[in-house]
Amino acid sequence: MAGASDIEALKSELLAAVDGAGDEAALEGLRVEALGKKGKISLMMRSLGQMSPEERQVMGPALNGLKDTIGEAITAKKAAMEDAALDARLATERADVSLPIRPEPRGKLHPVTQVMEELAVIFSDMGFTVAEGPDVEDDFHNFTALNFPEGHPARDTHDTFFMKPREDGSQMVLRTHTSPVQIRTMMSETPPIRIIAPGRVYRCDWDQTHTPMFHQVEGLVIDKGAHMGHLKGVLMDFLAAFFETDTVEARFRPHHFPFTEPSAEMDVKYSRVGEAVKIGEGDSWMEILGCGMVHPNVIKSCGLDPDEYQGFAWGMGVDRLAMLKYGAPDLRDYFANDTRWLAHYGFSPLLQANLATGLS
Ligand code: DAH
Numbered sequence: 001m002a003g004a005s006d007i008e009a010l011k012s013e014l015l016a017a018v019d020g021a022g023d024e025a026a027l028e029g030l031r032v033e034a035l036g037k038k039g040k041i042s043l044m045m046r047s048l049g050q051m052s053p054e055e056r057q058v059m060g061p062a063l064n065g066l067k068d069t070i071g072e073a074i075t076a077k078k079a080a081m082e083d084a085a086l087d088a089r090l091a092t093e094r095a096d097v098s099l100p101i102r103p104e105p106r107g108k109l110h111p112v113t114q115v116m117e118e119l120a121v122i123f124s125d126m127g128f129t130v131a132e133g134p135d136v137e138d139d140f141h142n143f144t145a146l147n148f149p150e151g152h153p154a155r156d157t158h159d160t161f162f163m164k165p166r167e168d169g170s171q172m173v174l175r176t177h178t179s180p181v182q183i184r185t186m187m188s189e190t191p192p193i194r195i196i197a198p199g200r201v202y203r204c205d206w207d208q209t210h211t212p213m214f215h216q217v218e219g220l221v222i223d224k225g226a227h228m229g230h231l232k233g234v235l236m237d238f239l240a241a242f243f244e245t246d247t248v249e250a251r252f253r254p255h256h257f258p259f260t261e262p263s264a265e266m267d268v269k270y271s272r273v274g275e276a277v278k279i280g281e282g283d284s285w286m287e288i289l290g291c292g293m294v295h296p297n298v299i300k301s302c303g304l305d306p307d308e309y310q311g312f313a314w315g316m317g318v319d320r321l322a323m324l325k326y327g328a329p330d331l332r333d334y335f336a337n338d339t340r341w342l343a344h345y346g347f348s349p350l351l352q353a354n355l356a357t358g359l360s
Contacts, residue, residue, distance in 0.1 A: 007062050010040060011069060018073045024081055031074050041067050108346020111322040112215055112334065114360065116198045117353040119217050119318070122241045123196045125355055126234065128219070131195040133181040135202070136163065136172050141180035145301040146259040154258050159203040161212075174202035178218035179259060182294070182313055185220060186302035191309050193222040198318060209331050215318035222294065222304070222311035228262075231291060231312035235266060239288070243325060244359060245280035252291075260292025260313060276327055286324075289316035325360070 014034050021027040034041050045063050048056050109117075120130050133141070148154050158176035165171045181197035197218040206212060221230065232252070239248045249269035257263040266289050271282025279286070291314035296306035319331055328334065328345045353359045 004058065004062060007044075007059075007066050010044075011066050014040075014070050015073055018070070018077050021077060024078065027074060027077055027081070034070050035067065035074075041070065106343070107349060108342050109349050110334075110342065111326050111328065111345050111347070112318055114347040114353065115318050115322045115325070116215070116217070118242060118359045119196060119198055119321075121353050121355055121359065122238055123219070125241075126194075126237065128194045128196050131181050131185050131197045132199060133175070133178070133184045133197065135175055135200055137175040137180050138170065138172055141183045142173050142175050142177075145183045145298065146179050147295050147297045147301070148258045152258070159205050161202050161204055176203055177201050177315060178216040179313070179315060181218055182220045182259070182298070183302055186222060186299070186304060191222045191224070191304070191311075193220060193311070195220050206332075211319075211331050211335055213335065214331070216315055217318050219291075219314045220294070220311065221313070222299070222309050224309060226311040228293060228312065231293075231314070235289070235291065235314065239268060239279070241355070242321065242359070243279040245278075248280045251285065253287075255290060255292075257290055257292060259295050259298050260290075261295045263290070263292035265290050266314075277324055279324055288320075289314050291315070 014030070017030050018027065021030055033039055036042065041063065045067070048060055048063065051059060124130070142160075143155055144150070160176050161174040163172040163174070178197045178199050178201060181195070181199070185193060185195050185197070195218075197220070198215065199217075200213055201216050202213050203210070204212060219234070221234070232250075236248050236250060239250065240246065251267050252264040253267060255263045255265045265287050267285040268279055268288050269282045270277050270279045270284055270286050272278075277286075291312065294311045294313050296310075299306040299309055299311075319334055322334075323329070323331065326345060328341070333341050347360070
């Protein structure tokens with residue numbers, strides 16, 4: 001028959017075993033061994049029936065106490081094991097927020113965005129700031145102030161998208177070029193002015209090299225002594241930086257724009273290397289931009305005195321620059337939103353264009 005000393009001995013034995021249990025399975029084994037139907041404590045409980053009432057009065061509470069103590073010890077040990085397991089998992093699963101995003105980011109910058117960044121980098125290095133204007137323009141900024149005479153055929157060559165006429169009869173347009181930003185800048189700033197104005201422009205035209213929306217960048221310098229030599233220097237330096245070449249052979253061919261006098265188109269020498277085009281030298285000429293000295297009428301329209309101020313301007317196609325530099329052949333693909341095209345021709349957003357480590 002079990003006595004109080006047996007209970008004490010079993011208690012220390014079981015507590016030691018619980019304490020030393022290595023995992024949850026061992027702990028469960030212990031629970032069955034002690035508290036299961038045929039467990040040591042259960043068997044001792046069963047022997048209560050054969051005891052005298054006096055003995056039972058002592059042993060009953062003692063055995064119940066043992067049962068509770070061991071049960072609680074097992075529960076506590078189990079909780080401790082679960083806590084430890086969670087801590088271990090958290091230690092291995094800890095998120096290191098300084099690591100790059102996984103899966104790796106797949107977004108790319110559009111070549112037009114990349115070229116606009118490059119333009120801003122190159123021209124800001126020359127002291128230009130970036131100016132902007134609205135896509136929906138009025139006739140004054142898009143045409144009249146730029147010295148397009150009323151009803152003049154030059155307006156027709158722009159394939160203008162007209163908005164619905166307003167009540168007063170005036171009609172807004174989708175700007176056909178970035179030149180209206182010249183007007184907005186001259187009307188709001190005091191010379192010296194040095195700006196570039198990249199942005200979207202719109203013309204009703206659609207084929208392999210024309211889309212109804214495309215991008216231009218305008219350049220404008222207004223000062224007291226700005227002359228065509230400066231224009232040439234700025235553009236030659238720009239082309240060398242943009243096409244990342246030491247040699248730029250260029251020529252200025254007389255042309256006509258209403259807003260410049262004299263006006264010219266700038267051609268650069270280029271050669272074909274397989275599919276690619278190398279800009280700067282070669283046997284052929286490629287027209288690359290329009291430019292000229294700002295017409296006195298334009299300066300006057302903006303409230304400046306053409307006897308005091310003069311300057312030069314140029315305008316060129318951003319998409320065209322991107323095609324020449326990065327070689328995507330069909331302009332329509334630029335605006336088709338095909339992610340495969342963008343994955344191929346796009347640029348990493350983490351490698352920003354800069355003059356120190358390279359533009360592209
Ligand atoms: N605005 C002209 C166009 O869209 C481009 C242009 C030519 C802009 C000569 C200029 C310039 O500023 O001087 O065809």
